[in-house]
Amino acid sequence: MSLIDHWEKQIESIGVNERKYISSQVNTIGVGVVRDFCNDALLYEARQIWRKVEPLVVRRDVTIKHEVTSKRIMGTASALQIDNMTREIFELYTLDVFVQFMAEITGTDICLLNDNLERYVFNFLSHKGDMHGLHVDSFSYSCSLVIYAPSTNSGGVLQVAKNYTCFDKDKVASIIAEPGDLIVLSSSKFPHRVSPLKQNSQRVVLNMAFTTEATKNHLSYSRESLYS
Numbered sequence: 001m002s003l004i005d006h007w008e009k010q011i012e013s014i015g016v017n018e019r020k021y022i023s024s025q026v027n028t029i030g031v032g033v034v035r036d037f038c039n040d041a042l043l044y045e046a047r048q049i050w051r052k053v054e055p056l057v058v059r060r061d062v063t064i065k066h067e068v069t070s071k072r073i074m075g076t077a078s079a080l081q082i083d084n085m086t087r088e089i090f091e092l093y094t095l096d097v098f099v100q101f102m103a104e105i106t107g108t109d110i111c112l113l114n115d116n117l118e119r120y121v122f123n124f125l126s127h128k129g130d131m132h133g134l135h136v137d138s139f140s141y142s143c144s145l146v147i148y149a150p151s152t153n154s155g156g157v158l159q160v161a162k163n164y165t166c167f168d169k170d171k172v173a174s175i176i177a178e179p180g181d182l183i184v185l186s187s188s189k190f191p192h193r194v195s196p197l198k199q200n201s202q203r204v205v206l207n208m209a210f211t212t213e214a215t216k217n218h219l220s221y222s223r224e225s226l227y228s
């Protein structure tokens, strides 16, 4: 079976009740997780693709100002770079079953992003101090496949809050992700970050962006500094 076949099968295996629960989480606290979304074969296939793309990763250390000022210290690979190595991520991103799943979870008419750099990306935290600083995204939703997760107590935790003030008060939802988890995030409404790595470790996610008809042609404020 190919990566796409595995992907389709795993999406279809998410039951009605789990979908309802994840949808309610996404719409109330901003984030919902399909735990153990990947079976061993799918995680293996995803890691094989990551291995192809990894040599293209560019290390970034930038400060971005948009609503708040925050840092991104991490490696990235853009959709353009991914497409140069494999068409499988494009096929996975555009799969009807997947887009319908995202529409069901978010309760909206979902559109794919018309951005050849940022519609799907790999984000890679590896060194002590690496972080994906606090921000909201220009696109409405993201769906992230966790390919490698940092070891326990190494930081690199996804944190999501209802607004920036909640972050000041530590009222955040912290997601300790495991390899193979699928994370759906209401990424334009809920400020979020990945906390700094406390030691060298590996956090690799394939992040896929979804948005609405009205914003599908918008280009994000961070695409040039993170993905070009």
Ligand SMILES: [Fe+2]
Residues within 6 Å of the ligand: 135, 136, 137, 187, 192
């Ligand atoms: Fe984000």
